[in-house]
Amino acid sequence: MSIQLIPEKDLPDFMTIVANAYPRMNLSTPEERERTLNHLLRLQNEEPTSHMYGVYRDGILRGGMILYDFTMTVFSIPTLVGGVGLVAVDLLHKREKICKDMISFFLDYYKKKGSFLTSLYPFRPDFYKEMGFGFGTKLHQYRLHPDQLPARTREHIHFLSAKDTSALVDCYNRYAMRTHGMMKLTSKRKVERLMDDPLTRIVGYKAGDTIQGYLIFTFKEAETENFVINDIRVREFICETREAFWELLTFLHSQKDQIRYCIINTHDECFHHLLDDPRY
Structure with a gap:
């Protein structure tokens, strides 16, 4: 298994994984798929603070995520904070710890960049709490x-x-x-x-x-x-x-x-x- 930047040729595969992981995104029509693919291409080519990583097994994409270099105000000081989104795993390969491996990679990635904070929107708060995350401000x-x-x-x-x-x-x-x-x-x-x-x-x-x-x-x-x-x-x-x-x-x-x-x-x-x- 390897975790690496997703090349442009694999973005349609990533989009298919995302469509199955998040049905409410309604990526079923050709128009929506094209719109989303163009968005991913812009992120990859035009946004230096966004990084798309994928999990590969035997050379095949099995999951992916987008890492974000956020700047948060921490007690008046602009501070690098790592963010992660669009975490998605191939439906045929769930329960194989792919998500856990991606989140571990995410945390290590920003630790190496010198960030002491990371942020995400949890699909399961209990899963992320076990990994050391806490709850944010009440909404x-x-x-x-x-x-x-x-x-x-x-x-x-x-x-x-x-x-x-x-x-x-x-x-x-x-x-x-x-x-x-x-x-x-x-x-x-x-x-x-x-x-x-x-x-x-x-x-x-x-x-x-x-x-x-x-x-x-x-x-x-x-x-x-x-x-x-x-x-x-x-x-x-x-x-x-x-x-x-x-x-x-x-x-x-x-x-x-x-x-x-x-x-x-x-x-x-x-x-x-x-x-x-x-x-x-």
Whole structure:
């Protein structure tokens, strides 16, 4: 067995392994497979902080993963943190410790690079806890009626488009560099993919040409027979200033005529203090 960088010729095989490991990614159509293959090619050829490694047995790819060189703010200091994602094993070779071998390789890889921290999204927390990982910061989910949120002015709120990509990345990174535990965005590609997604909306607080806060959200059909009633799912909520924070909340409040719930995921331990009654 060997673990090595996946050459371009093996990327279609890796994509097939990923499609079987993660059925919800819906890589069943030729269009989706081509889109995903192009994404993997861009990662391999254009992203110096991403590295695709595969497990080979008898020269055949049996599993793979992507390693990420993250920069995390640790007590105000930018620090190298290893990340791993898209860990996938051939369905015919599960329970053969391939995943464990990949994670061990991942940990050793970043230890040799001088990193003392690694990060991942666990498919099984107990498996990774046995390997020495711990849990991160709690994520709180609020399901709020829009009129529970404060209402003030929203004169600086605008829809953001592709031309705002650099300003949005700058906003995120300024916030990340002041926030313990946040990762820096090292590439615009993540934001570009969101901008290209027809189901994703992004609004931001603009002060001149500078973005000082933004919301990334999608609409979700409410479980009612009324087709005009929806929920808003907030994917990301970043604010550098108090003014941006209040105006973005006001934007959510103003959707109360057709939005049933605003579903907000946040690490903020104090978010409930915004509400007159957090029980509802």
